[in-house]
Amino acid sequence: MKIETLAIHAGNHGDLTSGAVVPPLILSTTFERANDGSLVEGRDIYTRASNPNRRALEEKLAALEGGSEAIAFASGQAATMSIFHALGAGSHIILPDDIYYNTKVIIDNLYANFGLTCTEVDMTDLSAIKRAIKKNTKLIWIETPSNPSLKITDIQAVVKIAKAKDILVACDNTWATSFFTRPFDFGVDIIMHSTTKYFGGHSDILGGCVILPALPASDGGVLGVAIRTFQSVGGAVPSPFDCWLLNRSLSTYAIRMPVHAKNAMKLAVFLENQPQIEKVNYPGLKSNQYHRIAKKQMIGADGVPCFGGMMSILVKGGEKQALALASNLKIFKHATSLGGVESLIEHRYSVEGLHSKSPENLLRISVGIENIIDLIADFEQAFK
Structure with missing residues (x-):
């Protein structure tokens, strides 16, 4: 089956x-x-x-x-x-x-x-x-x-x-x-x-x-x-x-997962072109250094390469600007965990503490299954 x-x-x-x-x-x-x-x-x-x-x-x-x-x-x-x-x-x-x-x-x-x-x-x-x-x-x-x-x-x-x-x-x-x-x-x-x-x-x-x-x-x-x-x-x-x-x-797992991935791909493309973002970590981007390997082993149910609903971004301006961006978002909730139907964003360095190896300007994003137009609009207003 x-x-x-x-x-x-x-x-x-x-x-x-x-x-x-x-x-x-x-x-x-x-x-x-x-x-x-x-x-x-x-x-x-x-x-x-x-x-x-x-x-x-x-x-x-x-x-x-x-x-x-x-x-x-x-x-x-x-x-x-x-x-x-x-x-x-x-x-x-x-x-x-x-x-x-x-x-x-x-x-x-x-x-x-x-x-x-x-x-x-x-x-x-x-x-x-x-x-x-x-x-x-x-x-x-x-x-x-x-x-x-x-x-x-x-x-x-x-x-x-x-x-x-x-x-x-x-x-x-x-x-x-x-x-x-x-x-x-x-x-x-x-x-x-x-x-x-x-x-x-x-x-x-x-x-x-x-x-x-x-x-x-x-x-x-x-x-x-x-x-x-x-x-x-x-x-x-x-x-x-x-x-x-x-x-x-x-x-509903098999219905949710393609939407997470589709939304993440579109959001990654949008964020990659924003001047406030230093780097987008998402293997679905052709510019990503791991894209070739990801294409080989990340395959959706329809046999087409598909790269999941998780990404992280490095925000220009360091920890202060990263936290400010997370706070300005309205749909994305600043919270721990991932994989839910709702979109979440988290400053990992704050959670992991003094021994964290995460960059201080990194935000981890769990892209939910909301309408992608609304998710992109949320970032647009947060950047302003």
Whole structure:
């Protein structure tokens, strides 16, 4: 089935008892056994371990990425943490130098006593990746487009380097999503999503997931078992309502994503020609240094290159002018997060704090699905 159909029907088994077309929300934390005390086949036991709404969601998430199994979490951070934890104590990870800053915070703060270490490299520089590999390197973490500068990593090239050294590759596919990039097609071992973002799509659900490929795992499935155990035993699980709501939101996922991308492309072209803007980071622009690689691996559902709804801009005049521009916008809300139907803009340096590597004049933009004429007009009035 195509992605538009999967987004609606995968994991949706209705309700056999009532005949309801929409799966019911099941809030119960516990489930009755048979009269003799034995477990009923196909029935859940306790919601921390599994729940009907979570199982339905996981089936849909796996289908959207072409994977064999999805493991849902209470947040994207919890999903990321499950992967790092599964690697084991003393493991070394290679991270992009331009990355969602809290990914590295997990290693530096939460796993400092676990012996987990990392090396940050420019993931677009293949020689830098090779130099960063150590004897205890267990994982190369890809984030493409990167957050917030939208660097595009050549996934296939990184996988080739990793496989030669028997190293796993994980891809944070939150920004591109399965609608524009299919990491399993390029050989990655693990996909992570903050489902809070485009999968949720309405800025009202917190969640994350890890998805494993359909092909037999190179480690015999050990990593998947460890991640699933982290979920169920550790208890970092989404509520039944969040699972139900996310499943519902995904029904419009394939309709929302092309609009995000179409609007972003038009806004990027407009901003690139404004004298107040120093640079537009958007891989869909032909002037962008990553455009060629993006065309190869960012493909829309219709088979045409499509570059997503995220961008960032560098504003002339430094931090003061960047903050002033964000404050002057009316439709774009100055707020954290991304991927919702509404357009957001954020000064990342302010959020990330003193250790931020984001340029002080950078604004990250999540382009929503409003009318593009209104979005461009909003910037026009803000520039004045």
